[in-house]
Amino acid sequence: MSVPTTSGRPVVTRIAPSPTGSMHIGTARTALFNWLYARHTGGKFLLRIEDTDRERSTEGAVQVIFEGLKWLGLEADEPAVFQFARADRHREVVEALLARGEAYRDYMTSEELEAERERARAEGRVVRSPWRDAAAADAPDRPFAVRLKSPLSGETLIADQVKGEVRFQNSQLDDLILLRSDGNPTYNLAVVVDDYDMGVTHVIRGDDHLNNAARQTLIYQAMDWATPVWAHLPLIHGPDGAKLSKRHGAQAVGEFADMGYLPEAMRNYLAKLGWGHGDDEIFSDEQAISWFDIKDVVGAPARLDWAKLNHLNNHYIRQTDAPRLTQLVAGIHKSRDWKLRDGDLPLLERTIPLVRDGAKTLLELADSTVFVLKARPLELPEKAQAMLTEETRGRLSRLRDRIAANEAWEVPGLEAEIRAFAESEGVGIGKFGPALRAVLSGGSPAPDLAGALVSLGKHESLARLDDVLSPAP
Numbered sequence: 326m327s328v329p330t331t332s333g334r335p336v337v338t339r340i341a342p343s344p345t346g347s348m349h350i351g352t353a354r355t356a357l358f359n360w361l362y363a364r365h366t367g368g369k370f371l372l373r374i375e376d377t378d379r380e381r382s383t384e385g386a387v388q389v390i391f392e393g394l395k396w397l398g399l400e401a402d403e404p405a406v407f408q409f410a411r412a413d414r415h416r417e418v419v420e421a422l423l424a425r426g427e428a429y430r431d432y433m434t435s436e437e438l439e440a441e442r443e444r445a446r447a448e449g450r451v452v453r454s455p456w457r458d459a460a461a462a463d464a465p466d467r468p469f470a471v472r473l474k475s476p477l478s479g480e481t482l483i484a485d486q487v488k489g490e491v492r493f494q495n496s497q498l499d500d501l502i503l504l505r506s507d508g509n510p511t512y513n514l515a516v517v518v519d520d521y522d523m524g525v526t527h528v529i530r531g532d533d534h535l536n537n538a539a540r541q542t543l544i545y546q547a548m549d550w551a552t553p554v555w556a557h558l559p560l561i562h563g564p565d566g567a568k569l570s571k572r573h574g575a576q577a578v579g580e581f582a583d584m585g586y587l588p589e590a591m592r593n594y595l596a597k598l599g600w601g602h603g604d605d606e607i608f609s610d611e612q613a614i615s616w617f618d619i620k621d622v623v624g625a626p627a628r629l630d631w632a633k634l635n636h637l638n639n640h641y642i643r644q645t646d647a648p649r650l651t652q653l654v655a656g657i658h659k660s661r662d663w664k665l666r667d668g669d670l671p672l673l674e675r676t677i678p679l680v681r682d683g684a685k686t687l688l689e690l691a692d693s694t695v696f697v698l699k700a701r702p703l704e705l706p707e708k709a710q711a712m713l714t715e716e717t718r719g720r721l722s723r724l725r726d727r728i729a730a731n732e733a734w735e736v737p738g739l740e741a742e743i744r745a746f747a748e749s750e751g752v753g754i755g756k757f758g759p760a761l762r763a764v765l766s767g768g769s770p771a772p773d774l775a776g777a778l779v780s781l782g783k784h785e786s787l788a789r790l791d792d793v794l795s796p797a798p
């Protein structure tokens with residue numbers, strides 16, 4: 326059931342990114358909170374591409390946003406709205422504001438504006454245009470901007486769901502430009518018109534837009550439109566508490582994907598950045614949806630914590646079924662130019678459950694499966710060669726014959742076999758284990774001995790041993 330807003334309408338939230346060529350995790354978190362709130366209330370989650378900066382808004386940059394949201398599993402409920410394409414509608418609202426007497430044409434030249442700025446600064450007030458109260462008949466024949474006729478006194482109250490009540494003195498707000506003298510609508514105007522037309526009931530976004538909320542409220546009021554509920558989210562900071570920057574590592578959604586984080590781990594992690602449900606660290610989308618309320622978002626900046634993210638990612642890697650992990654890992658191998666052969670996928674699928682427990686990322690998981698993909702005969706690193714003394718070779722050869730008789734080829738049976746073998750030889754596993762592992766893996770990371778044997782399968786395991794113990798002439 327959808328929960329109506331104070332104005333009685335069902336909840337509509339939106340994410341409104343400006344294409345920049347990458348999708349910041351702050352944007353991802355904002356998208357997630359909007360998505361969670363829409364799902365929690367049975368409402369809708371929409372996407373608007375704020376593409377009025379024509380140079381930056383290339384097709385590729387727009388694609389990055391679609392792909393980022395898709396990867397995160399936060400796709401919008403309706404096709405995206407493109408802001409630039411709506412410029413005529415924005416101009417129409419400017420006309421309406423002029424007709425209502427809520428806006429005026431400002432004919433100040435740039436020199437006049439500069440001089441007024443100087444005066445305003447010296448007098449400690451905001452810029453005021455002499456055209457605010459001029460008679461229409463006085464209008465000169467030259468380009469003009471359109472400004473909002475903002476109230477000169479009183480205050481604008483933003484009852485923010487996260488920040489609490491934030492008050493702005495109207496005398497501190499100049500008459501906002503709605504339309505530039507080149508005919509282009511301004512950002513704040515476009516946002517209000519688009520949010521209104523899209524039926525947005527809750528504006529949940531970064532707190533760098535809190536000041537805009539005051540400006541935008543004045544436009545809503547001038548049009549007699551109900552204002553949305555505001556919720557301004559604190560920024561995400563680096564682990565050291567400083568504003569997130571390059572030196573803290575990855576910042577873009579695509580980078581997290583490339584580093585091998587799972588989208589569900591990312592969702593769980595981002596949900597915890599500024600919101601939480603008691604001490605719960607790990608929760609499903611369903612739980613987050615049922616628990617999430619915008620009022621519970623904390624006002625203080627959230628700090629990125631790599632250890633927590635890694636912990637969550639490891640959890641989700643362990644939860645994910647082998648076929649999906651296999652596809653993901655195969656993708657990583659391919660991107661690293663491994664030529665996967667027929668039969669490599671089942672091999673990976675058999676190996677992954679044996680190696681995934683320690684993997685913090687999919688890259689680590691991929692690393693720990695490289696050993697099964699290697700083609701025979703394996704190149705052994707020098708360290709491994711040095712381990713293969715006569716004595717060790719003899720021992721591995723006896724072990725080989727012993728396990729060759731093992732039919733089931735399963736981890737517990739092989740473990741027992743190896744233990745029994747060590748006992749029968751009167752040595753610890755440490756005497757031959759490292760050499761066996763090196764022969765099986767060629768020095769790459771690999772699971773425990775029995776795990777490595779099971780991953781490779783009986784035929785390949787014995788063949789790798791034979792390559793070393795009785796090499797073909």
Ligand code: GLU
Binds near residue numbers: 341516530
């Ligand atoms: N386009 C703005 C941004 O990317 C968001 C504006 C809004 O959410 O109102 O920061």
